[in-house]
Amino acid sequence: MAIVKKFIPIDEVKAGMKTAEVVFNNNGNVLIWEDVVLDELTIERLKSIGVREMAIHIEQPQEISRRAYVDSPERFKLEYTLDLNKTKKMFQTIISGGNLEIEETDTIVESVFQKVDSNRNIIDSINQVRSIDEYTYYHSLNVSMLCMIIGKWLRLDSVHIKNLVKAGLLHDIGKAKVPLEILNKPGKLTESEFAEMKKHSEYGYLLVKNNGSISTEIARAILTHHEKEDGSGYPLGLTGDKLNLYSKIITVADIFDAMTANRVYKRKDTPFKVFELMQHGSFGVLDPIVLNTFLNNVTTYYIGSQVRLNTGEIGIVVFINSSNMSKPVVKVGERYIDTSISNIVRIEEFI
Incomplete structure (x- = not known):
């Protein structure tokens, strides 16, 4: 038998079953952990406060047994490197002047999609040390995985989730048309260089728009993934009502992965600093x-993480407050430090 995750109505949940995802109330507070x-x-109690369904670990016949090795950290790392x-x-x-090879692209999409239930491995891969000069390749793969799990958390169907994997993988494909001296420049870009860099979303759209294997929705998401809800983005200055869901999801995934990565021009922020910037x-x-x-x-996967405080002490994150996700409760030895109320202690580094 293989263990899989399944959403089932609360009336069918029985004592002895194990939760497969964190359950939140309408205010975003945790009701019960994974x-x-x-x-x-x-x-x-869950019934009384209006929970209608929840994710449960269910045993299924061995016909889907490949999930067992997909979920193994060792197998995941191997497949991640291949992808x-x-x-x-x-x-x-x-870059060499060729076209987008859609069959090869679809091979990567299928490989990522089979990891749809590998949340822990995906989050761990985002946090890994990356080669700075190959940032774009790591970023494209990571964004595809983040788009996939966001789509799952939004309860989208498998067709949309697979489309999100492809859209995430290809969102920066236009950077293949940006000169490498601009793409990998270690210092601040000049005004003209930045203008060229910003064209990557248009270049990407032109690469995919006439490909019959890529839907109009995916192509449009590639074009608009730097647009913002208030119309302050580029290249078209569109507002949120003009953006499709794929674009909105890519934007969130893109920002999170970019901010938690070392770049040629900046060091990465801790996940908790990124939570603060994204939340507030x-x-x-x-x-x-x-x-x-x-x-x-995503914040629930950082409970249990080791962090270094500005005091030099090493602690473990034991609780994350939904109203202030960047300032968790940290256990140091036998002490509990609530960084949201401390004026002195803060998280310096994610270990």
């Missing part, structure tokens, strides 16, 4: 439904 064995009292090399080849073919600094810029869905889910 991997908790349920009892009758807990189930009744990364294929992504690099996809870009280099275009993106009003009117990011779609609130997509953003809150992402933050309410």
